[in-house]
Amino acid sequence: MAKKSDTDAVAVVDGVEVLGPATPRLRIPLRSADDVRRELARLYRQMKSKEISAADGTKLAYVLNLLRQAIETGELETRIAALESQAQTLKGGK
Template sequence: MPRRKILAPRTVGEVLTELGGVYRDARKGRLDTLDASRLSAILNILRQTLESSELEERLCHLESLMDEKRDHKNTSEAAEVPRDQWPCLQGAGGSERNL
């Protein structure tokens, strides 16, 4: 039987789903509790990383909006800055996650 490629969770929701699966498998005896503990620790690190990345992206967006508003203080509303032009994401590859 060919091995199926396992993709890393890419969102906090996907991590929580995986954590639930690890919990259920350990409770039903399909996964050793030591292995479940190790997998849970890895998943929690991944969750924290994804949360930090999402917060950084949101903060960057707010900073871009503030910069744009500052640049256009004579107008009543600042124009939306496209995500690929956010200064804080320039050269950092954005928030693309290659996990």
């Protein structure tokens, strides 16, 4: 059986339930730790105002925190590589 929400139109074609067109995906910038921080703040406000359940919000916050850690790790790797490259250049120039 096809899953139906309040906004989905369900049609029956040859005895098979078919959902209507998909809703467009929400694009939220999550490229930096600051982007993730803003999304966590938005999520907190939604949980506080009961727009989203605490259980669902907690799960989303956990995933956002993992994403923030991955972003920070990538940024640190980039910075360390730049420092190592700079140090190698200085050693070679002496």
